[in-house]
Amino acid sequence: MLEQYINSLVASIAHELELDDRNRIYYKNKVAAICSFTPDGDDTNTDNNLTIPQLLEAINAILVEQGTIENLLDTKDMISAAIMDVFIGLPTEVEEKFYSLYDKDAKAATDYFYHLSKTSNYIQTERIKNNIHYTAETSYGELDITINLSKPEMDPAEIKRLKELSSSTSVNYPKCMLCVENEGYYGRINYPARSNHRIIKLNLNNENWYFQYSPYSYYTEHAIVLAEEHTPMIINKATFNRLIEFVTKFPHYFIGSNADLPIVGGSMLTHDHYQSGRFEFAMDRAKDIYNFTLNDFTEVNFSIIEWPLSVIRLRSTNKEQIVSAADHILTAWKSYSDEAHDILSHTDSEIHHTITPIARFKNGHYELDLALRNNRTTEQFPHGIFHPHEQHHHIKKENIGLIEVMGLAVLPARLKKDMEQIKLHLKGEAAEVNPIHDDWVNLLQADLPENSALIDRYVDEALANKFADILSDAGVFKNLDTFKPFISTL
Numbered sequence: 087m088l089e090q091y092i093n094s095l096v097a098s099i100a101h102e103l104e105l106d107d108r109n110r111i112y113y114k115n116k117v118a119a120i121c122s123f124t125p126d127g128d129d130t131n132t133d134n135n136l137t138i139p140q141l142l143e144a145i146n147a148i149l150v151e152q153g154t155i156e157n158l159l160d161t162k163d164m165i166s167a168a169i170m171d172v173f174i175g176l177p178t179e180v181e182e183k184f185y186s187l188y189d190k191d192a193k194a195a196t197d198y199f200y201h202l203s204k205t206s207n208y209i210q211t212e213r214i215k216n217n218i219h220y221t222a223e224t225s226y227g228e229l230d231i232t233i234n235l236s237k238p239e240m241d242p243a244e245i246k247r248l249k250e251l252s253s254s255t256s257v258n259y260p261k262c263m264l265c266v267e268n269e270g271y272y273g274r275i276n277y278p279a280r281s282n283h284r285i286i287k288l289n290l291n292n293e294n295w296y297f298q299y300s301p302y303s304y305y306t307e308h309a310i311v312l313a314e315e316h317t318p319m320i321i322n323k324a325t326f327n328r329l330i331e332f333v334t335k336f337p338h339y340f341i342g343s344n345a346d347l348p349i350v351g352g353s354m355l356t357h358d359h360y361q362s363g364r365f366e367f368a369m370d371r372a373k374d375i376y377n378f379t380l381n382d383f384t385e386v387n388f389s390i391i392e393w394p395l396s397v398i399r400l401r402s403t404n405k406e407q408i409v410s411a412a413d414h415i416l417t418a419w420k421s422y423s424d425e426a427h428d429i430l431s432h433t434d435s436e437i438h439h440t441i442t443p444i445a446r447f448k449n450g451h452y453e454l455d456l457a458l459r460n461n462r463t464t465e466q467f468p469h470g471i472f473h474p475h476e477q478h479h480h481i482k483k484e485n486i487g488l489i490e491v492m493g494l495a496v497l498p499a500r501l502k503k504d505m506e507q508i509k510l511h512l513k514g515e516a517a518e519v520n521p522i523h524d525d526w527v528n529l530l531q532a533d534l535p536e537n538s539a540l541i542d543r544y545v546d547e548a549l550a551n552k553f554a555d556i557l558s559d560a561g562v563f564k565n566l567d568t569f570k571p572f573i574s575t576l
Contacts, residue, residue: 087132088148092117094131095141099173102138102205116172120165121145122154138205139212142166158247159238160275167279168272170206177269180284193338196364199286200307203299206282210236210301217304218502222550226394226557227368229550230494233501236302251275264312264357266296285312288335290328297362304489304496305365311341313358319346320358321441323413329360329445330405330452339364342444342455344488349461349470350440350560352487361488368493369393369455370446376566380576383411390569391455394557395491398573400454408452416441418576419458427568428471430462438462442491457491458572460562474556480522481552486560495553509545513538526552 096113099105105113118125136144146162149155155165174180180202188195203209218233257274260267266285273279278301285296294314299307311332325343332341341362344352374389385404388411391397398415402408420439423431431439442457460472467475474482482497489496508527510517512534519527526548535544563569 088121088123088145089118089125089128090130090132091141091145091148092121092123092125093129094136095138095145095169097131098138098141099170099205103173103202105173113172117169120168120172121149137212139207139210142169142207143212145169156247158251158275160273160277160279164273164279164281166207167281167283170208170282171270174202174206174282174284177284181286184286192336196307196309196336196339199284199297200299202284206284208282208284208301209299209303213238214303220546222547224547224551224554226392226493226554227371229368229553230305231497231546231550231553232304232495233497233499233505234304235499235502261316262354262357264310264354264359265316266312266314288332290331291324293328295328300361303363304494305363305367307339307364309339309362311360311362316356317358319344319351319355321346321416321443323409323416326409326412326443326445326454329443330409330454332360332362333445333447333452334405336362337447340367340370340444340446342488342492343442345440345442345459345461347437347440347459347461349463349473349485350442350459351461351485353485369397369444369491372397372399374399376570376573378573380411380414382414383407386411390566390573393561394554395486395561396458396563396569398456398458400456401451403451405452408454412443412454412456415456415576419572422572422575424568424571427562427564428462428464429460429562433462442488444488444492458562459560472560472562475559477525478552478556478559480520480526481549482556486557490553490557491560493557495550495556497549497553501549505545505549509542512541512545 092114096110096117100107100110114125146165149165150157155161184195184199187198204211213236216235218235219230221228221230260271263278268280269283269285271280285298288295288297288311296312296314297309299309321343329341329343333339339362341360343360346355348355372391372393375392376390378388380388385407386400386402389399391399400408400411419441420437421431422439423429438460440459442459444455446453462471463469464471469483474486481501504520504523507517507519508523511519511527512530530545530548535541
């Protein structure tokens with residue numbers, strides 16, 4: 087049966103990647119060797135219509151059953167990635183194909199690389215299907231809600247075994263999961279397999295950067311652009327330059343950066359990187375509510391947009407002016423304080439102000455959104471003044487990063503069961519509601535629809551509105567009246 091699965095896998099990949107049938111036997115033998123298996127010469131395929139990830143899962147199941155490998159997710163992922171690596175080609179070959187297409191059409195190049203990254207199982211398409219995703223209308227437009235279920239849960243025995251294996255090794259290579267050294271890395275216990283990983287070298291701001299897709303994507307063509315060197319996140323004029331240069335090269339993609347400070351930044355501050363993709367977020371659709379001009383930047387249009395965070399939008403056809411204007415705003419923001427509204431740029435030598443920037447190219451214009459951020463904490467707000475407040479921690483207490491700034495909630499897996507139980511409870515059925523939600527459930531109960539068929543949607547929309555409230559917590563200026571004094575300093 088293993089040989090039939092291998093035959094089916096080779097045939098499926100050859101079809102998807104348009105590989106020459108001349109290499110079929112070579113591919114089969116390479117895969118068999120990775121599986122420590124000697125073929126019998128059976129050329130038949132399995133008769134079930136399995137996807138590539140499902141075929142890899144079936145192969146791994148047989149290897150576990152035979153005792154060839156341990157039944158550990160990391161071990162199975164290393165086998166799967168090593169198998170897929172056989173079919174992909176060297177990094178130089180992938181780059182050569184990418185740029186031969188790019189010379190004709192940037193979108194054709196990214197289409198090729200995205201298809202390759204999915205087919206190679208680097209993008210975990212089968213696991214991503216487990217995520218819950220929906221949209222719901224709020225006072226800030228239609229927000230995207232995702233409950234992240236893509237990373238498989240481990241049973242206690244597997245967790246114990248992983249701990250035993252990982253405690254016996256101390257490895258510092260690659261330095262982090264974004265380093266270029268991940269390309270082709272076999273993986274290890276508690277570090278992801280990257281044999282099937284490929285990155286595309288880019289020139290941004292006369293520096294080497296690299297383009298890849300996210301293995302666990304949250305939106306269409308979720309990509310990562312990473313620095314060649316393992317250097318910390320930083321937001322400065324060079325950042326704006328790179329973002330604008332990227333959308334010049336790939337106008338069908340947006341690109342943005344997490345902030346470079348704890349609390350308001352992402353989970354990875356040690357390696358400078360950006361996130362990109364082809365997706366329209368709610369923030370993209372946000373309308374202008376206040377327009378202004380700056381005398382030194384006559385070719386740039388400025389506005390404050392209707393959004394829960396405090397965002398200045400810049401539009402221009404002039405790359406140099408929009409970059410300089412963004413740098414001017416960043417510099418002004420870093421030294422601006424408004425004590426009456428708890429907005430302090432520094433305490434002692436600690437800097438609290440930074441920006442989450444997002445760049446797009448729309449209708450012949452560059453567009454740069456600058457979300458103003460502050461990471462100060464107090465006794466009243468130990469997690470952050472402009473961070474999800476404690477009354478929202480039953481939903482989310484993690485940082486508000488780039489993706490969420492733009493209007494896509496990435497919520498913890500625990501909420502799947504919690505929301506199911508809340509819906510049952512509100513319908514009058516037997517349920518075990520997590521007590522951390524009691525106050526919220528009481529509020530939901532007070533405005534419950536009479537038709538029980540509407541309750542599921544009612545709770546989904548309430549969760550989206552709760553996310554909008556969480557985003558409002560992260561907004562430093564709560565209204566235009568407090569925002570305008572900062573604008574006047576520009």
